[in-house]
Amino acid sequence: MLMLQMGGGLGNQMFQYALYRALQEKGKEVCIDDTTMFEKIGRHDNRLEDIFPLTYCRASKSEYNRLTDSSLAPWDRVRRKLFGRRELLHKEKDAITFEEKVFGETDCYLIGYWQSGRYFDQIEDKLRQDFCFDFGRFSNKANSYLTQIKQSPAVSLHVRRGDYLEEKFAPLYGGICTEAYYRSAIDYFRQKNADTVFYLFTDDKEWGRGFAGTEMILVEGTTAEEDMALMSRCKGHILANSSFSFWGAWLDPAPDKEVVMPAKWLNASEGQDIYYGLCSLKIDAEGSIVWERK
Numbered sequence: 001m002l003m004l005q006m007g008g009g010l011g012n013q014m015f016q017y018a019l020y021r022a023l024q025e026k027g028k029e030v031c032i033d034d035t036t037m038f039e040k041i042g043r044h045d046n047r048l049e050d051i052f053p054l055t056y057c058r059a060s061k062s063e064y065n066r067l068t069d070s071s072l073a074p075w076d077r078v079r080r081k082l083f084g085r086r087e088l089l090h091k092e093k094d095a096i097t098f099e100e101k102v103f104g105e106t107d108c109y110l111i112g113y114w115q116s117g118r119y120f121d122q123i124e125d126k127l128r129q130d131f132c133f134d135f136g137r138f139s140n141k142a143n144s145y146l147t148q149i150k151q152s153p154a155v156s157l158h159v160r161r162g163d164y165l166e167e168k169f170a171p172l173y174g175g176i177c178t179e180a181y182y183r184s185a186i187d188y189f190r191q192k193n194a195d196t197v198f199y200l201f202t203d204d205k206e207w208g209r210g211f212a213g214t215e216m217i218l219v220e221g222t223t224a225e226e227d228m229a230l231m232s233r234c235k236g237h238i239l240a241n242s243s244f245s246f247w248g249a250w251l252d253p254a255p256d257k258e259v260v261m262p263a264k265w266l267n268a269s270e271g272q273d274i275y276y277g278l279c280s281l282k283i284d285a286e287g288s289i290v291w292e293r294k
Contacts, residue, residue: 002030003059003067004110006046007037010224011243012113013048018120018127019102019110020056025123026103033059033109051225054130067109097271115243116273117250131251133229142226145199145219146233152197155189155236157182157216158245161204176262177240180287185238185260186215188281188289199234201227201248241265250278263290 002023006016016032023030034046049055065071069086090105092112098119102110120127135143148154159182164173189196198216202208205220212218219227224244231237231248236258239245249259263284265274275282282291 001063001067001107002028002105002110003063003108004030004032005037005112006032006034008113009045009244010047010051010228011245011247012115013046014131014247015114015119015243016112017048017054017056017130019114021127021130022120022123023103025126028103028106031057031059031063033064035059036064051133052131053134064109067107094269094271096265096269096274098273098276113243115246117277118273121277128251128253131247133225133232133251135229138226138229139222141221142223142230145217145222145230148197148217149199149230149233153193153195153236154197154199154234155238156231156234156248157186157198157200157238158231158240158242158248159200159202159204159208159211160240160242160244161202161207172266172268173241174267175285176264176267178285178287181262181283181285182238184283184287184289185281188260188283189236189238189258196236198238199230201231236260246274246278 004016004020006013020030020032035044038044038046067088069076069080088108090102090108090110092099092102092114095113096115098116102114102119135146159177163169186198189198200208200212200216200218202211202218205218208218219230222230228244228248228251232251234252235254237245237249237252238260239249239262241262241264249257258280259278260281260283261275261279263282265271280293281289284290
């Protein structure tokens with residue numbers, strides 16, 4: 001039995017589910033532990049089944065205890081004190097670096113975010129069916145934006161702030177998606193089409209009102225899943241170094257979509273697999289184009 005730990009926000013959960021589906025496709029017996037991490041943070045944000053027409057096999061407590069050696073039975077507690085814990089774990093080394101060996105595992109608890117299209121490129125069509133938004137359930141506000149997006153050469157621009165601004169996260173995420181990065185990306189699309197309409201998606205609306213000015217439309221009054229759905233209907237994409245950004249662009253079904261991504265995703269990693277199959281253009285923190293797909 002393989003058990004995948006689910007945690008993080010919507011984008012991270014989608015990556016974890018994508019690996020779950022890919023493992024299923026390989027004939028693996030696999031389930032998802034969608035309680036442990038959320039219990040640790042004191043809230044349950046696992047809403048994939050509420051947002052999308054999908055379902056998954058949930059982990060049992062007994063199987064979790066077996067793989068993580070977490071049984072509270074007296075003998076098991078004594079044994080761990082005497083001989084140590086006998087965990088069957090596979091922890092990813094780097095969230096954005098593909099690990100092919102995960103497909104060779106047969107009996108372990110998988111911990112990670114698995115942020116690369118290389119894990120699920122063979123099941124893209126099935127995954128698109130699973131990650132299908134129902135706009136009929138969305139608010140009038142979201143559907144009003146959808147109408148505007150359909151009628152214009154729309155480009156999504158996502159800015160992640162929130163926890164990314166906290167000092168403890170600066171070594172990992174800081175200094176990557178700068179204003180110079182975004183301005184350069186905007187110029188790139190404007191040079192291609194002067195009539196481009198930019199839609200700004202951000203978790204900091206107050207800041208967004210100042211950044212947007214008259215240059216773009218700030219999307220407000222919508223939920224996170226509505227934002228991702230609207231991003232996916234745009235014709236071009238400017239990403240933050242965020243899993244939410246990734247899926248907003250990946251779910252755009254157009255084969256010729258243009259996706260601008262920051263030249264590096266994390267400060268602490270050289271991994272390039274996050275860009276696999278999605279990136280059209282990389283721009284660095286100084287606003288220079290460092291790579292373009294030909």
